[in-house]
Amino acid sequence: MMDRLAVDDLVTEYAVAVGDGDWTAYEGLFTADGRADYRAAGGIEGDAGQVAGWLAESTAPFAVRQHLIVNRRVRFGLLDHDTGDTARVRADYLTPTRLTDAGAPAAPDLMCGGRYDFALLRTPQGWRLREAVAHEKWRRPPAAEVPVP
Template identity: 50%
Template sequence: MTQRVDLATVMDRLAIDELVTRYAVAVDDADRDGYLALFTPQGRVDHRGSGGVEGPAAEAADRLAQTARAFPVQQHLILNRLLRLQDLGGYPGDGAEVRADYLTTLRADSGGERVLGGRCAFALLRTDDGWRLTGVSTREKWRRDGGGEGVG
């Protein structure tokens, strides 16, 4: 690889890392528009493995408001990110995949708290507007419910 290709790969990795972080922030803030801006128009989610919806990203975005009403305090941490850029014979392509673990804390107004852990898979595509998500799937591995009413 040339230094130019190495630099482009580093820039891609930084942009993808920021996109995944923006995903977590949009979910935490129940920011529907910000969430949808992270996806390609055909972007899809599959959150069935963690009790959610499967379908177009807009359906998941609509669910953000419901979750925010039940749990107004949310924090989604996306950790242990493993990124694989498409390799076109030593040059980066326009596709990427990220596998990461998540740790989510949800707190209800009643004081009840739910803590979840699992794994995310992100599929990404380089577009004219930068990297965007084409798909996100989650699989819950564990859950702890505790304290207060309204958690269950």
């Protein structure tokens, strides 16, 4: 049960780091060889540092963003030759954002959703991400502003 809680906390920390744009914290959630793959969402695949840099650049226009990760399914010991120190998490995500232009009113929302596949490893520092793969399923682009009467 303690491992289940620790894994859940790690996924929550991932969501908070992405939502808050805390790329140092994001990198710290991964193993030294950890990788992330956002290609299905129009992004890149690479080590945690490379992906953190891409995320920082691609999310910079969004003054407000949330990264919600829900419906977490946790499975322990599914990797080859496991000794009880690995886990897999499949979870859905929803990312509402708000665009802004300097000095202009806020633009309409951009939203997307999909599913993550996480591979985790127990390390001396606790559970860390070995892999995070985003599978975007849908995206709602900004609609034209509707004037308020």
